[in-house]
Amino acid sequence: MRLPNHIGIIPDGNRRWAVSKGMSKEEGYNPGISPGLQLLRLCKQVGIKEVTYYGFTVDNTKRPKNQRLAFTDACIKAVDVISKENASLLVVGNTESDMFPKELLPYTKRKSFGDGGIKVNFLVNYGWEWDLNKIKEGEKSSKKVVSYINSSYISRVDLIIRWGGRRRLSGFLPVQSIYSDFYVVDDYWPDFKPEHFFDALDWYSKQDITLGG
Amino acid sequence: MRLPNHIGIIPDGNRRWAVSKGMSKEEGYNPGISPGLQLLRLCKQVGIKEVTYYGFTVDNTKRPKNQRLAFTDACIKAVDVISKENASLLVVGNTESDMFPKELLPYTKRKSFGDGGIKVNFLVNYGWEWDLNKIKEGEKSSKKVVSYINSSYISRVDLIIRWGGRRRLSGFLPVQSIYSDFYVVDDYWPDFKPEHFFDALDWYSKQDITLGG
Numbered sequence: 001m002r003l004p005n006h007i008g009i010i011p012d013g014n015r016r017w018a019v020s021k022g023m024s025k026e027e028g029y030n031p032g033i034s035p036g037l038q039l040l041r042l043c044k045q046v047g048i049k050e051v052t053y054y055g056f057t058v059d060n061t062k063r064p065k066n067q068r069l070a071f072t073d074a075c076i077k078a079v080d081v082i083s084k085e086n087a088s089l090l091v092v093g094n095t096e097s098d099m100f101p102k103e104l105l106p107y108t109k110r111k112s113f114g115d116g117g118i119k120v121n122f123l124v125n126y127g128w129e130w131d132l133n134k135i136k137e138g139e140k141s142s143k144k145v146v147s148y149i150n151s152s153y154i155s156r157v158d159l160i161i162r163w164g165g166r167r168r169l170s171g172f173l174p175v176q177s178i179y180s181d182f183y184v185v186d187d188y189w190p191d192f193k194p195e196h197f198f199d200a201l202d203w204y205s206k207q208d209i210t211l212g213g
Numbered sequence: 214m215r216l217p218n219h220i221g222i223i224p225d226g227n228r229r230w231a232v233s234k235g236m237s238k239e240e241g242y243n244p245g246i247s248p249g250l251q252l253l254r255l256c257k258q259v260g261i262k263e264v265t266y267y268g269f270t271v272d273n274t275k276r277p278k279n280q281r282l283a284f285t286d287a288c289i290k291a292v293d294v295i296s297k298e299n300a301s302l303l304v305v306g307n308t309e310s311d312m313f314p315k316e317l318l319p320y321t322k323r324k325s326f327g328d329g330g331i332k333v334n335f336l337v338n339y340g341w342e343w344d345l346n347k348i349k350e351g352e353k354s355s356k357k358v359v360s361y362i363n364s365s366y367i368s369r370v371d372l373i374i375r376w377g378g379r380r381r382l383s384g385f386l387p388v389q390s391i392y393s394d395f396y397v398v399d400d401y402w403p404d405f406k407p408e409h410f411f412d413a414l415d416w417y418s419k420q421d422i423t424l425g426g
Contacts, residue, residue, distance in 0.1 A: 059425030128391055132358045135348040145345045167395045170425050174387040178341055182380045182395065212272030212383045 001205045004158035006050040007043065008180065010172055011036065013164025013188030015067070020188070026070035028190060033078045035192030040085060042197050043118060050119040052154055053078070054172050058127030061099040068099075075124050076103050082122070083107070086114035092151050093125035100125040110153065121154050128171035149175050156180075159204045161197070163189040179211050214418045217371035219263040220256065221393065223385055224249065226377025226401030228280070233401070239283035241403060246291045248405030253298060255410050256331060263332040265367055266291070267385050271340030274312045281312075288337050289316045295335070296320070299327035305364050306338035313338040323366065334367050341384035362388050369393075371422075374413045376402040392424045 011032055018028030036053060043051050055075040061068055082089055091107035093100055104124055131150045138148030146152065151173060157180045160172065165186040169177055183200040187193070224245055231241030249266060256264050268288040274281055295302055304320035306313055317337055344363045351361030359365065364386060370393045373385065378399040382390055396413040400406070 057425060062426055129356065129358055132345065132348060132388070133356055135345060135358070136351050136353050136361075138349050140349050143342065143346055145342055145348070148349075166420070168393060169382075169391065169395075170423075171391050174391060175345070178382065178384050178387060180381060182382075207379070210383075212270060213275055 001201065003047060003201065004181075004204055005048070006052070006155055006157050006159075006176075007048055008052045008054070008157040008160040008172060008177065009036075009039065010054045010160065010162035010164075010170070011189035011192075012162055012166060012170075014071075014190060016164065017188035017190045026067045029070045029074035030077070031190040033074055033081060035189060036078050037081050037085070038192065038194070039197060040082060040087070040118070040120065042194055044086070046201065048118065050121070050155060052121040052157065052173065052176075053123065054170075055093075055122050055124045055126070057123070057171055058094060058097070058099070058125060058130060059171060061125065072099075072101050075122070076101055079104055079107055079122055079124075082120055083113045086117045087120045088112045088116045088118065089120045089122070090153060091122045091124050092154060093123055094127055094130045094150075095125075097125060123151075123173075126151075126171075128174050132174065146175060151176070158209075159183060159200065161185065161200045163187060163192065163196070179209075181207050181209075214414065216260060216414065217394075217417055218261070219265070219368055219370050219372075219389075220261055221265045221267070221370040221373040221385060221390065222249075222252065223267045223373065223375035223377075223383070224402035224405075225375055225379060225383075227284075227403060229377065230401035230403045239280045242283045242287035243290070244403040246287055246294060248402060249291050250294050250298070251405065251407070252410060253295060253300070253331070253333065255407055257299070259414070261331065263334070263368060265334040265336065265370065265386065265389075267383075268306075268335050268337045268339070270336070270384055271307060271310070271312070271338060271343060272384060274338065285312075285314050288335070289314050292317055292320055292335055292337075295333055296326045299330045300333045301325045301329045301331065302333045302335070303366060304335045304337050305367060306336055307340055307343045307363075308338075310338060336364075336386075339364075339384075341387050345387065359388060364389070372396060372413065372417045374398065374410070376400060376405065376409070392422075394420050394422075 014028035227241030228238040
């Protein structure tokens with residue numbers, strides 16, 4: 001089976017999940033940590049080389065404070081959990097804003113944990129405009145932009161899997177997503193099941209990859 | 214019904230359609246012109262304010278020459294057809310390359326035809342990297358990028374409809390597509406039916422629009 005090298009994960013639907021369980025919205029984030037770890041282990045098992053998690057965005061930080069604190073805390077915990085696996089971990093986001101949690105600053109340079117291996121990128125206080133704005137400092141004599149964006153250490157994404165039913169990118173790595181195939185799972189992220197992942201891989205293996213050609 | 218202001222059209226599947234009819238691949242483009250006109254008239258009928266057609270891209274021009282000539286010719290004809298409607302028309306693409314057809318140069322500034330009205334953007338020899346590369350000339354003291362891209366005269370896209378079954382953007386306006394909802398029609402573009410459009414509008418009206426918030 002032809003596998004994607006790099007998978008992007010949009011773990012959406014935490015708040016809708018919480019509400020559907022009679023919980024308050026901010027209680028939907030912590031139940032997303034264990035699915036993230038499960039998914040990472042599955043990626044390693046099948047031989048995926050790189051995975052990028054959409055933690056939270058600059059847009060997201062405009063939500064009510066109790067939600068913001070809850071998703072920030074869940075991201076800190078998720079990064080901690082990943083750092084106990086064999087993985088090469090990088091946190092990417094706007095560190096110059098107060099919304100970036102200080103606890104994650106040590107992860108903003110790629111570091112290997114355990115035996116290393118799979119590259120894991122975790123987007124924290126990531127903004128598409130922050131990402132693209134860096135192009136202004138790019139070499140004008142070059143026609144390339146890929147190496148000048150703020151997220152340039154993250155490679156092209158082959159497959160994006162989004163949970164929670166919405167069919168949109170919501171600002172996820174606009175440059176790396178140019179040619180990505182996009183798979184949507186209707187279930188909410190906290191209801192993650194391994195079959196979501198395997199169905200997405202199966203679907204991806206049947207796509208004709210042309211990179212725009 | 215809540216309508217999108219701006220719809221992006223990715224009219225894919227021309228070559229697969231031709232092959233399925235026992236024709237050669239390059240014969241698949243001309244049969245895409247009439248659907249484009251039909252769709253434009255439907256957009257006007259329901260009150261859509263702006264529509265953008267994905268004509269051809271810099272990536273596409275690397276295809277065999279007979280295909281390149283065929284899709285270029287179909288785009289010239291399509292723009293001609295649109296210029297006979299009531300519409301405010303703009304062609305956007307890299308005019309500095311030989312691949313940009315001279316016939317379309319007069320349309321690279323927005324011009325009203327007939328009674329004007331709906332904004333129609335037609336991407337011709339458009340490249341996502343060409344589009345973003347212009348950011349290098351942007352004002353460094355600003356944190357914005359939207360006004361500095363080459364396609365800055367094209368507004369945010371609310372709904373993208375792609376024919377031909379593929380679930381990817383293939384470089385379509387990365388900045389304007391940041392928050393777009395993405396609807397895929399499995400039929401090939403030359404098999405366009407009005408119900409594709411109405412189904413997409415119906416689906417869109419049920420989406421919860423958050424712009425990343």
